[in-house]
Protein backbone atom coordinates (compact mmCIF):
# COMPACT_ATOMS: atom_id res chain seq x y z
CA UNK A 1 0.00 0.00 0.00
CA UNK A 2 1.43 3.39 -0.92
CA UNK A 3 2.40 5.53 2.03
CA UNK A 4 0.20 8.48 1.06
CA UNK A 5 -2.85 6.22 0.95
CA UNK A 6 -1.80 4.54 4.16
CA UNK A 7 -1.62 7.96 5.82
CA UNK A 8 -5.08 8.90 4.50
CA UNK A 9 -6.53 5.62 5.77
CA UNK A 10 -4.90 6.12 9.17
CA UNK A 11 -6.60 9.53 9.36
CA UNK A 12 -9.93 8.00 8.40
CA UNK A 13 -9.59 5.32 11.08
CA UNK A 14 -8.79 8.04 13.61
CA UNK A 15 -11.93 9.90 12.56
CA UNK A 16 -13.94 6.74 13.15
CA UNK A 17 -12.20 6.33 16.51
CA UNK A 18 -13.08 9.92 17.33
CA UNK A 19 -16.80 9.28 16.76
CA UNK A 20 -16.74 6.14 18.87
CA UNK A 21 -14.81 7.77 21.69
CA UNK A 22 -17.41 10.51 21.85
CA UNK A 23 -20.13 7.91 21.88
CA UNK A 24 -18.68 5.44 24.39
CA UNK A 25 -16.49 7.56 26.61
CA UNK A 26 -17.93 11.03 26.04
CA UNK A 27 -14.40 12.13 25.46
CA UNK A 28 -12.91 13.84 22.40
CA UNK A 29 -9.97 12.04 20.83
CA UNK A 30 -7.55 14.84 21.77
CA UNK A 31 -8.17 14.17 25.46
CA UNK A 32 -7.74 10.47 24.96
CA UNK A 33 -4.49 11.10 23.10
CA UNK A 34 -3.26 13.34 25.90
CA UNK A 35 -4.03 10.55 28.33
CA UNK A 36 -2.18 8.03 26.17
CA UNK A 37 0.79 10.41 26.00
CA UNK A 38 0.86 10.65 29.79
CA UNK A 39 0.72 6.86 30.00
CA UNK A 40 3.51 6.67 27.39
CA UNK A 41 1.57 4.72 24.78
CA UNK A 42 2.52 7.44 22.31
CA UNK A 43 5.38 9.96 22.21
CA UNK A 44 4.51 13.20 23.88
CA UNK A 45 4.72 15.17 20.63
CA UNK A 46 3.50 12.56 18.16
CA UNK A 47 0.99 13.84 15.62
CA UNK A 48 1.57 11.29 12.89
CA UNK A 49 -1.79 9.53 12.40
CA UNK A 50 -0.10 6.16 11.97
CA UNK A 51 1.72 6.54 15.26
CA UNK A 52 -1.49 7.65 16.98
CA UNK A 53 -3.27 4.57 15.68
CA UNK A 54 -0.49 2.35 17.03
CA UNK A 55 -0.92 4.08 20.38
CA UNK A 56 -4.67 3.43 20.34
CA UNK A 57 -4.04 -0.20 19.43
CA UNK A 58 -1.52 -0.88 22.18
CA UNK A 59 -3.52 1.01 24.79
CA UNK A 60 -6.29 -1.56 24.22
CA UNK A 61 -8.72 1.27 24.78
CA UNK A 62 -11.61 -0.37 22.94
CA UNK A 63 -11.04 -3.81 24.42
CA UNK A 64 -13.72 -3.59 27.10
CA UNK A 65 -16.39 -2.48 24.63
CA UNK A 66 -18.38 -5.31 23.07
CA UNK A 67 -20.64 -3.37 20.70
CA UNK A 68 -20.29 -4.11 17.03
CA UNK A 69 -19.02 -0.73 15.76
CA UNK A 70 -16.28 -0.57 18.39
CA UNK A 71 -15.29 -4.18 17.79
CA UNK A 72 -15.09 -3.57 14.04
CA UNK A 73 -12.96 -0.48 14.59
CA UNK A 74 -10.70 -2.31 17.03
CA UNK A 75 -10.23 -5.16 14.56
CA UNK A 76 -9.57 -2.76 11.69
CA UNK A 77 -6.92 -0.95 13.74
CA UNK A 78 -5.39 -4.29 14.72
CA UNK A 79 -5.17 -5.28 11.05
CA UNK A 80 -3.65 -1.90 10.25
CA UNK A 81 -0.95 -2.42 12.88
CA UNK A 82 -0.33 -6.13 12.28
CA UNK A 83 -0.70 -6.09 8.51
CA UNK A 84 -3.57 -7.36 6.42
CA UNK A 85 -5.59 -4.16 6.53
CA UNK A 86 -7.30 -3.53 3.20
CA UNK A 87 -7.48 -7.20 2.32
CA UNK A 88 -10.76 -9.08 2.19
CA UNK A 89 -11.19 -11.24 5.30
CA UNK A 90 -12.80 -13.92 3.19
CA UNK A 91 -10.70 -14.31 0.04
CA UNK A 92 -7.67 -12.11 0.77
CA UNK A 93 -8.08 -9.92 -2.32
CA UNK A 94 -7.27 -6.24 -2.00
CA UNK A 95 -10.19 -3.92 -1.32
CA UNK A 96 -9.94 -0.79 -3.51
CA UNK A 97 -8.45 2.05 -1.48
CA UNK A 98 -11.20 4.48 -2.60
CA UNK A 99 -13.69 2.19 -0.89
CA UNK A 100 -11.60 2.06 2.26
CA UNK A 101 -11.21 5.82 2.36
CA UNK A 102 -14.98 6.06 2.22
CA UNK A 103 -15.64 3.20 4.65
CA UNK A 104 -12.46 2.48 6.58
CA UNK A 105 -14.02 -0.45 8.44
CA UNK A 106 -14.77 -2.44 5.27
CA UNK A 107 -13.87 -6.09 5.75
CA UNK A 108 -14.84 -7.73 2.48
CA UNK A 109 -14.14 -7.22 -1.22
CA UNK A 110 -17.07 -6.59 -3.55
CA UNK A 111 -17.35 -10.24 -4.58
CA UNK A 112 -17.46 -11.59 -1.05
CA UNK A 113 -19.74 -8.80 0.13
CA UNK A 114 -22.39 -10.11 -2.22
CA UNK A 115 -22.19 -13.43 -0.41
CA UNK A 116 -21.69 -12.10 3.11
CA UNK A 117 -23.64 -8.86 3.31
CA UNK A 118 -25.71 -8.00 0.26
CA UNK A 119 -27.32 -4.95 1.82
CA UNK A 120 -23.96 -3.49 2.72
CA UNK A 121 -22.76 -3.90 -0.79
CA UNK A 122 -25.74 -2.09 -2.23
CA UNK A 123 -25.10 0.81 0.14
CA UNK A 124 -21.43 0.91 -0.81
CA UNK A 125 -22.18 0.92 -4.50
CA UNK A 126 -24.67 3.73 -4.13
CA UNK A 127 -22.12 5.81 -2.24
CA UNK A 128 -19.30 4.96 -4.57
CA UNK A 129 -21.20 5.75 -7.74
CA UNK A 130 -22.45 9.00 -6.21
CA UNK A 131 -18.91 9.91 -5.31
CA UNK A 132 -17.58 9.32 -8.80
CA UNK A 133 -20.51 10.71 -10.74
CA UNK A 134 -20.25 14.04 -8.94
CA UNK A 135 -16.49 14.09 -9.45
Ligand SMILES: [Zn+2]
Nearest residue numbers: 088091109112
Ligand atom coordinates in the same frame (compact mmCIF):
# COMPACT_ATOMS: atom_id res chain seq x y z
ZN1 LIG B 1 -13.24 -11.31 -0.94
